[in-house]
Each structure stands twice: as C-alpha cells, then as structure tokens.
Amino acid sequence: MxxxxxxxxxxxxxxxxxxxxxxxxxxxxxxxxxxxxxxxKFLDSNTFLGSWQPPKDPKEAEAKLAMLRREYAKQVKEVRKQYIHEMELLQIEKQRKDEARREALRVANEERKKLKAEAAQIRAQERKIAQQEFRETLLRERAEKLENWRMKVKKHGDKMAEKKNSLHKQSSMWIDEANLEQRILDAMTSQGGFYPR
Incomplete structure (x- = not known):
C-alpha cells in the first residue's frame, strides 16, 4: 500500500x-x-502491564508505586545497557568490515601498481630493444653507404688511372714539333692529292 x-x-x-x-x-x-x-523480533510483554491492583490504603499504594517505579527504572537501565552493548558490537563489526574493505583496496592498489610497473618495465625493455635494432640498422646502412662510396671512389680512380694510361700510350706515339711539318708533308704527298704551289 x-x-x-x-x-x-x-x-x-x-x-x-x-x-x-x-x-x-x-x-x-x-x-x-x-x-x-x-x-x-518483539520483546515479551512487560510484567508491569496489567499488574496494578489499586490498594485501599493510599500509603500502601504510594509504596507499591515507588517500588514499581524502581523496578521499571532497573529494567530500563538494563535495556539501555543491552542497547549500548549491541551498538558497540555493531560499531566494532562495521569497523572490522571497513578495515577489511580498506585492506582489500590496498592490496588491489598494490597489485595494480605492481602490474603497472611490470608493464612499464616491459615497455621500456621493448623500447630499448627497438632503439638498439634501429641503431644497428642505421650503422649497417651507414657502413653500406660508406662501402658504396668507397667503391665509387675506387671506380673513379681506376677510370682516371686508365685514362692516364691511355694518354700515356697515346703520348708515346706523338710527334715532336720539329718533325711535325715534315710528317705532314709526307702524309700529303703519300696520298698524292695535294701538291704545294
């Protein structure tokens, strides 16, 4: 409802x-x-309920009422003690649960931090390996380029040496200036097409 x-x-x-x-x-x-x-769970019904029988003498009634009040105060005091004890037990249980939860959270946090640190360490190692491989590749490429450059320089040197050799060979066949005019005249007359005037 x-x-x-x-x-x-x-x-x-x-x-x-x-x-x-x-x-x-x-x-x-x-x-x-x-x-x-x-x-x-409800408590049992109190003995005070329905227990009052009005006496004929007012003094007796007053004494009986005072006794009832004292008994009631004792019972209330006992109930309060039980209540305080129960509340303390509940508080202790709550503190125990809170501490257990905090401990579980602390353990979980430590585990997470540990896993995070391990993952970071693995990533750092992978990064280090990748950098090492990159360095080795770079050095290999540099060595290949240097070797290529040396080959080119060597080829160029060989070409220059070959050119120089061929020039040396050709220069051995060269004619001195003193004999140049005579050789030209001989060549022209041997062909028979040109006669000087």
Missing amino acids: ATRHALFRSSSSSSSSFSFTAIVRSFATASHHNNHRQNH
Whole structure:
C-alpha cells in the first residue's frame, strides 16, 4: 500500500521529470520495510502491564508505586545497557568490515601498481630493444653507404688511372714539333692529292 502511494506521489508530482531510479528506490525501500517487519523480533510483554491492583490504603499504594517505579527504572537501565552493548558490537563489526574493505583496496592498489610497473618495465625493455635494432640498422646502412662510396671512389680512380694510361700510350706515339711539318708533308704527298704551289 505504501509502495503504491509512493509510486502515485512520485508519478503525479513530477510527470515531466519521471525517473526510473525513483521507482526502483521506492520498491527497494518498501522491500526493506517488509523484510524488517517479517524478521523483527518483539520483546515479551512487560510484567508491569496489567499488574496494578489499586490498594485501599493510599500509603500502601504510594509504596507499591515507588517500588514499581524502581523496578521499571532497573529494567530500563538494563535495556539501555543491552542497547549500548549491541551498538558497540555493531560499531566494532562495521569497523572490522571497513578495515577489511580498506585492506582489500590496498592490496588491489598494490597489485595494480605492481602490474603497472611490470608493464612499464616491459615497455621500456621493448623500447630499448627497438632503439638498439634501429641503431644497428642505421650503422649497417651507414657502413653500406660508406662501402658504396668507397667503391665509387675506387671506380673513379681506376677510370682516371686508365685514362692516364691511355694518354700515356697515346703520348708515346706523338710527334715532336720539329718533325711535325715534315710528317705532314709526307702524309700529303703519300696520298698524292695535294701538291704545294
């Protein structure tokens, strides 16, 4: 019944801001109350209820009433002691659960930090290996380029030496300037096509 009223109130008061969580909350509250009502243990009825028999003498009635008050005060004091003891036990249980939860969180945090540190270490090692491989590749490429450049320089030197050799060979066949005119005249006359005037 209370649930129905809570639902009606929540839906009628703000139909525009109708939310699913309000319904769930009202159902949860209602189920908690029902559960409490079913599991609650009531105390036995008090002996003071219906125990008063009015005496004829007022002094006797006053003494009896004072005794009843004292007994009632004792019982209230005992109930309060039990309540305080129960509350202390609940507080101790709550502290124990809080400490257990904090310990579990601490262990989980330490485990997460440990895993994070291990992952960072693995990443650092992978980065180091990648840098080493990159350095080795770079050095290999540089060595190949240097070897290529040396080959080119050698080829160029060989070409220059070959050119020089061929020039030396050709220069051995060259004619001195003194004999040049005579050789030209001999060549022309041997062909027979040119006679000087």
